[in-house]
Amino acid sequence: MSSYNLGFPGKIIFGDGVADYLPGELPPVARVLLAVGRHAATSGLAARLERLLKNFRLITFCGVPAEAPLSAVDDIIRQGRTKKVSAVVAAGGGSVIDAAKAAAGLIPLDGETADYFYSRKTIPGKGLFFAALPTTAGTGAEATPNAVLTDPETEIKKSLRHPALLADLAIIDPELTYSCPDQLTAHSGFDALTQAIESYLSRKANTVSGALAARAVPLIFNALPKACADPANRQARRELAEGSMITALAFAQSGLGAVHGLAHPLGSKLHVAHGLCCAILLPLILRRNQAVCSAALDELAAACGCADGSGFIGRIEQLGKTLGIPGNFRKFGFSPEIFPFVLKNCRSGSMNSNPRRFEDAEILEILETLL
Template sequence: MSYSYTFPGNVRFGEGAFRELPASLPAGCHPMLVMGKSFSLSAEGKELLELLEPFHPVIRIGIPAEPPLECVDELIALGRAEKVDSVIAVGGGSVIDAAKAAAALIPVEGGVSEYFSGARTIPGKGLYFAALPTTAGTGAESTNNSVLTDTATKIKKSLRHPQMKADLAIIDPMLTWSCPKSLAAASGLDAFVQAFEGYTNPKASELTRALSAQAVKLILKNLKAACEGDHAAQNAMAEGSMLSGIAFSQTGLGAIHGFAHPVGSLLHVPHGVACAVLMVPVMRWNEPVCGERYRELADICGVPDFIAAAEKLAQDLEIPSDFKKYGLKQEHFPFIVKNCRSASMATNPRPFTDGEVEDFLEAFC
């Protein structure tokens, strides 16, 4: 086996670490600050805005979920017009992904749709990029891709380049403390899925498995309590999400994410919820080839059966078992079959034929 690793340039973790942001930015920089709307109203959000006042940042508050290409183009246009030289993202996965894409594309020609379609390729390093997550879930602060949505075609996929990784990632658990319970559950289960999909991925190495295993253990143990507002559990979730993101950004994911993108974009299912609904059925599909890995994770987590533990976690967090409430129908199957063939699906341990995809989806209608 051969492999290479791409990590964020500088990672800082700990309560209150967000206050280190001003001293960590390039001297004299003129940044664009992209911040989640709800977080901007929190005490920490207001404090961060005050801390950044000396930089006179160009501020954009609020990014739609599953960020559309139009939103990224707005950020690109704003950044070019204001001649910013750096981008700071403070928010959940959508905020970080949109800002990350903008940071990559502000200094080059063209709009995001040209890069999303493959008509243009990202040439290299974009603007300096700092990411501060306010949810414990997506791991977007650790990855070198942005998950975006073309609302016209309903195609959701990643814009990717090795140099899109953050120059600075500050993971401060305090920023997640005000996260609503439903969002904490969905984003936490997304992190859980990312962790074990990274662990079972054919591209995993001993290093990435060590990171993934610790992430799985932290999340399985702490997610439920974190959703109830336990600060110690929320801190553990922030660390688990970070480790999960670092690991899966090296390996790729699997069929849960392969399915979640087209299902989510077509039916407007929140990404974390889509992953959580798909989680156990895909695990059972993969069990014939992943059984040993699941047994390893069971031992690591101190549970008798890893799939059963995952299923109980989803039930405890009141995750639905299908997509009926979102209106999934057989007529949607051709779109999902066509658009699930992503890099995530390509590295799923057990392949799906098109017919098997349709059979698999029947249980969710």
């Protein structure tokens, strides 16, 4: 693509220990709402951030359920409006960051999250100052202008998107990921790998997103098995955190692909973690995409030390097996009754960015193989 419009977080700080820079980077005399996940509350991270922010008037919001339900965003918004906060800081996985990101955008407005999620109201522009500190290496939520949210009533999972939702500050401190549980490291790492590959192959890729994704794919591909084999391997975890960040900067520009198009309705309906959904779908979708993007896949393969695109897909499949990723959704109660829901809800922006179009009949064929 020869013309493009790039959007990145206002400031990005990366490195071991850089979480300590947080207070110096916030606007002065702000009343801050700190949103943290449950793990941050028990691991001591929440207490550490509260100490760092001791000179600010601080409200701590703890515990956003997985897949960021609209009600969690409403809870943060209510606190923010009542206490008149002027900045939001999120420290956690993708759900925490996305819920807090949406809240930072909506606190100064009226109405509830569902109004904006279902486009009954539109976001007019910039909300509150927003800072994100990821504690997993995978989602990239710290660098994207969208919040992936779920409505448990309708089981719809999709993005609330607006350029103004981009974080003012993204602090990626790999040390925050060192206590991440093994399974979460594997699943979020697979999410990052999927996002990097889908960004590279995207129909909406541009020169900048392509350069970023080309660097991120081998970084994650090499670091993920090492970080999972030895959780104490800090070098691998640092590379995973850096690869995830670079990936997010890429796919925020390029969009994703059919893995993400299908992962959202499947994950929402079957209650399967997002990264795990991506890991199950990735080799399958790559094989179906291969005919239209074999040169690009060969480029990624070469960067990862594989002979060709087919060898690359095979290595990804093998990595999934090593990390305990099943080959289908059978054990999650997947059945043909769910097919119409997936079909109806998979036609997102991600599906449109996929290098080739999947007709409904082919999607049904794919779903059949996942039973």
